[in-house]
Amino acid sequence: MYWIIALIIYVLIAIGMVISLLVNGIKPAKTLAWLLTIFTIPIGGILLYWMIGRNRKKYSWKDIQEDIAINNYLKKIQENKDAAETVEMEAEEYSKITHLVEKNNGFKPTKNNEVKLLKDGKATFDAIFKALESADKYIYLLYYIFEEGELADRLIALFDEKVKKGVKVKIIYDGVGSYSLSKRYITQLKSIGVEVYPFLPFKLGRFLASINYRNHRKIIIVDGKIAFTGGINISDKYLKGDLVLGKWHDMHIQLRGASVLELQVVFEIDWFLVSGDNSELNRDLPSLEEKVGNQIVQIVYGGPDDYFSPIGQTYFAMINNAKKYIYITNPYIIPGTAILRSLEVAANSGVDVRLLVSANADSTLVNWSVRSYFETFLRAGVKIYLFPKGFLHSKIIVSDDNLVSIGTANMDIRSFEQNYEVNALVYDQKTALLLKQDFLNEIDQSIPLDYETFMNRPYLEKIKEGFAKIFSPLL
Structure with missing residues (x-):
């Protein structure tokens, strides 16, 4: 008798969460991931959603x-x-980004x-x-x-x-x-x-x-x-x-x-x-x-109580704005659909897109998730380098010898939507050239990935990456 009551309560709670996801879910991939989690992990799925899945904007x-x-x-x-x-x-090359940050945060350059x-x-x-x-x-x-x-x-x-x-x-x-x-x-x-x-x-x-x-x-x-x-x-x-x-x-x-x-x-x-x-x-x-x-300099900050993602939108705008090159150093590149597509489009359009990622990681699941996107990037012509000496934790973007982002935000959903983050945008050629040269020095010491070689990696690695990618919207 008691287990029937408990089951009914559980089903009602699950249905309530599903309705909440359907009403408030903005991103289909993330919504689907949570629906699968709730229905495939009894009790644990509900607890996970309650802990990390709810929309903070509703409790703003x-x-x-x-x-x-x-x-x-x-x-x-x-x-x-x-x-x-x-x-x-x-200058038109700057104005869209500066206006975007100002609208999101109120900060002018x-x-x-x-x-x-x-x-x-x-x-x-x-x-x-x-x-x-x-x-x-x-x-x-x-x-x-x-x-x-x-x-x-x-x-x-x-x-x-x-x-x-x-x-x-x-x-x-x-x-x-x-x-x-x-x-x-x-x-x-x-x-x-x-x-x-x-x-x-x-x-x-x-x-x-x-x-x-x-x-x-x-x-x-x-x-x-x-x-x-x-x-x-x-x-x-x-x-x-x-x-x-x-x-x-x-x-x-x-x-x-x-x-x-x-x-x-x-x-x-x-x-x-x-x-x-x-x-x-x-x-x-x-x-x-x-x-x-x-x-x-212009400061951009964001958190889970923003209706838009100031930092995510800024990264997206920087990638779309790049004319010649965009070099990204970040240990956690787990892009949402928008960032993934913008990097693909930039590389396919002839922009020199390079990613510098640490070869060593402080989280196995996150590392698998990061690597799960490498195949897509490499196919589009994005160049990827693995830094082998210790752990590379920097969060830097440098573009076209004139624009730099340095700060706390990784290039992942967590930094865009769940963490409180802050970056500094520097509109300065001297700073950009210094960081560009530093990036080039770092990749000289790094391991370049080749598409054909990467495709021949062990099948078990592909399974691990595929498993992690399913949960990447939740990480």
Whole structure:
């Protein structure tokens, strides 16, 4: 008797989820994948959908963000002549992308910025600690992974010194990405006067509703004058490597100029979400230094509560906009239909499309899923290179010697629709040429894939890739 009641309840729940998918499902492939999951994995399929399949836009914080943070704060920036160093991009090759980002985020390109490329952990943390040591007003940090170790110990010692001198220190860490961060360390941060909050931490009442939505951003702001973002987390593995993958390679950037204020807006939105404190949104803006550089930068950010995918659309626009070449470095290229087709069209149209992917991976299932698209890419003429030395974690796009994207977002559905991400677009020939040369140097050390050879890979590999590809819309 009881099992019949349980079965009826289960069927009703499953039917309810199916109706929800049919009504709210936007992408047929993803909808079909969830329908198969629900009906082929009893109970587990429903739990998986509840955890990672529901449409975040139906449980949106977007109104709070726009009304309290974006609209008011951006209006304040635009009214402040000292801080509003925006520029209208008149060149047709740029205008569509800049207008797209502005419509999605409200951020215009800013001029007179200084962009410094920071390759790998040592260069990045040398620059970060130098900037932190110069702070005299405030330090803001937001990280997906914040791990204890030598870097964390150096940070807490520096924070202790700075707080005693009146510097305000605020930290946001992701509740899942930084799961190993101990209560002892967090208590120590609070004891020295650091304000620290987790982003969507593990809580029994909302575990299933929030587990899939992570803050993957990496941001540091120092006094509103210097900012950092990119792929590097607070982890000793960026200096020492790890036993499994070896050395971690990544790209970060240091920004000075008006673009720092755009990154600061992103941090302050997230701070309001985790703390409920909107005082930072109401204070006066920091005054900008005199012209610090000649580079144009535009910040683009996105999350699961966006009705469009700002970063996904930006990647799509960059690929479609490329005339001569587009070089992409990313460890997780699991494209949706739009990105897949845009890369195919670009390559078939004569654009030099090259992908640089790590030969080593930190997830077996994700690695199979990434490789499941190689055959399609190679058939279209996309050139693929596997970087064999350690783990390549950079998220970089460089195109036509004039446009660069560097940030936290991978080229996958998760980064487009489920994670909170942030990238910097740099409209600058010097930066593009530096990254282009770096890309060419990296592929010289990498393994090029050939279509005919790849087609002859072991049949078992094809089965693994096919299995992973079925679930790629869910990864």
